[in-house]
Amino acid sequence: MASLLRPSILRPACPSSAASQRMLSTFTSSSVKRTSPFAQQLVRPAFERSTIPQPTRIAAFHATQKMQILPPLPQTIQGTLNDPVPVPEPSPTHGSYHWSFERVISAGLIPLTVAPFAAGSLNPVMDSALCALLVIHSHIGFEACIVDYFPTKRVPLVRKGCTWLLRIATVTLGVALYSFETNDVGITEAITKLWKA
Amino acid sequence: MASQRIFQLGLRRMATPGFSKMQPAGRMVQRRLAGNMAAQEKEILVKQRLHRPVSPHISIYRPQITWYASGLNRVTGVILSGSLYLFGIAYLAAPALGWHLETQSMVAAVAAWPAFVKVGLKAFFAFPFFFHSFNGLRHLAWDFGVGFANKTVIRSGWTAVGLTVASALYYTLF
Numbered sequence: 001m002a003s004l005l006r007p008s009i010l011r012p013a014c015p016s017s018a019a020s021q022r023m024l025s026t027f028t029s030s031s032v033k034r035t036s037p038f039a040q041q042l043v044r045p046a047f048e049r050s051t052i053p054q055p056t057r058i059a060a061f062h063a064t065q066k067m068q069i070l071p072p073l074p075q076t077i078q079g080t081l082n083d084p085v086p087v088p089e090p091s092p093t094h095g096s097y098h099w100s101f102e103r104v105i106s107a108g109l110i111p112l113t114v115a116p117f118a119a120g121s122l123n124p125v126m127d128s129a130l131c132a133l134l135v136i137h138s139h140i141g142f143e144a145c146i147v148d149y150f151p152t153k154r155v156p157l158v159r160k161g162c163t164w165l166l167r168i169a170t171v172t173l174g175v176a177l178y179s180f181e182t183n184d185v186g187i188t189e190a191i192t193k194l195w196k197a
Numbered sequence: 198m199a200s201q202r203i204f205q206l207g208l209r210r211m212a213t214p215g216f217s218k219m220q221p222a223g224r225m226v227q228r229r230l231a232g233n234m235a236a237q238e239k240e241i242l243v244k245q246r247l248h249r250p251v252s253p254h255i256s257i258y259r260p261q262i263t264w265y266a267s268g269l270n271r272v273t274g275v276i277l278s279g280s281l282y283l284f285g286i287a288y289l290a291a292p293a294l295g296w297h298l299e300t301q302s303m304v305a306a307v308a309a310w311p312a313f314v315k316v317g318l319k320a321f322f323a324f325p326f327f328f329h330s331f332n333g334l335r336h337l338a339w340d341f342g343v344g345f346a347n348k349t350v351i352r353s354g355w356t357a358v359g360l361t362v363a364s365a366l367y368y369t370l371f
Contacts, residue, residue, distance in 0.1 A: 070254070075246035076239075103340050106333055113330070138278035145275065169282055176285030190300050195319065195368075197307040 073154060105137050116188040127186040131177040139170040262354035270332045273325035280322070316369060323365040331357040 112130040116122065143166060150159040180187065258264070284298075291298045307315065335353050338344045344353055 070251075072247060072249070072251055074243060076243055103337065107337055110330075110334075134281065138274075138281060141271075141274045141278055145271065169286065172289060173282050173285035176289045180285075180288055185300050190303070193300060193304050194307055197304045197315075 102140050105133055105140070109133050109137060117192070122186065122189050124181070124186060127188050128181055131181060131187060132174075135170060135174050135177065138173070139166065142166050262351050262358075266332055266335075266354045266357065270329060270336070273329040273332075276325045277322070277329060319369045320365065323369050324361060327364045327368075328357065328361040331360050 109130075112126060112133060116126060116130070143163070146159065146162045146166060150162055152159050177187065180190075184190070185193070287296070288298045290296075297303075335344070335357055338353070344350065
């Protein structure tokens with residue numbers, strides 16, 4: 001241990017070598033004169049520095065950063081490790097009733113879709129019912145996509161924006177289909193005509 | 198012995214003029230006071246976690262009818278409903294934009310298209326429509342608690358695919 005220190009003390013005062021200049025350059029202040037006796041005691045001797053190998057290039061931690069699908073989210077704990085998981089408020093409107101409603105709509109779409117094309121006849125009431133159920137079914141489907149892909153904790157504004165955009169679009173679609181039904185032939189007839197065109 | 202030397206060196210270092218102004222290795226040092234140590238460490242930890250490698254997940258999962266059909270159900274639903282939404286909005290905006298989207302003009306336009314375009318478009322709508330419908334029937338069966346055995350799921354999945362292809366081809370070509 002002492003051998004490491006003695007050569008630096010015994011080295012005669014000299015104009016700064018390359019080693020001492022490199023060492024001193026790490027100090028942000030340039031107020032220390034390079035030839036001061038104290039500065040020499042702080043630097044490593046030249047021979048010692050040359051025996052230390054150059055630090056090897058540090059490899060990147062993982063090589064496929066660019067191809068990452070779904071990169072990790074910020075890994076922070078809300079609160080402390082001992083806090084229980086927050087349990088959402090039970091709400092049948094958004095829970096079981098919503099589920100049942102969704103299935104009733106989906107099931108109701110089946111006869112309404114098959115009947116006009118199977119029977120070949122047109123009934124405006126049936127057509128309107130089909131349009132209404134289609135609008136609601138599509139809205140619920142898109143809502144499920146938004147809920148799945150835009151969690152509030154990660155992207156609160158995107159989630160809110162998309163939800164409102166979907167609501168506006170659904171209302172617009174409702175108005176459009178009503179107008180199409182009233183002023184034009186209705187979607188079953190339109191599809192039949194376009195298919196056979 | 199060595200510790201004494203280091204102590205003396207330390208004293209001499211303190212004696213140099215400008216000692217308090219010098220900061221070691223300027224670029225990477227952060228000011229670490231007792232107060233914000235924990236917060237800083239947590240910050241570094243969070244940043245490190247973001248750089249950790251992620252195990253492959255969806256890129257290596259074995260393709261199976263279960264999740265392929267589920268994904269396709271959603272994709273076909275989005276295609277069909279998305280088209281409906283786009284048509285609805287375009288139909289309302291058409292007068293303002295000078296387009297003609299009434300049935301008459303649309304039928305006339307479609308009749309003038311070449312056959313392969315018509316067949317292509319019919320296929321584009323028929324395949325998603327039939328797949329979504331048949332897979333929807335599968336979903337409704339599950340909602341009644343029916344057909345959850347793995348073999349049943351696989352069979353019903355491939356049945357839905359088969360029915361889709363058959364119906365879509367029939368309605369596209371005939």
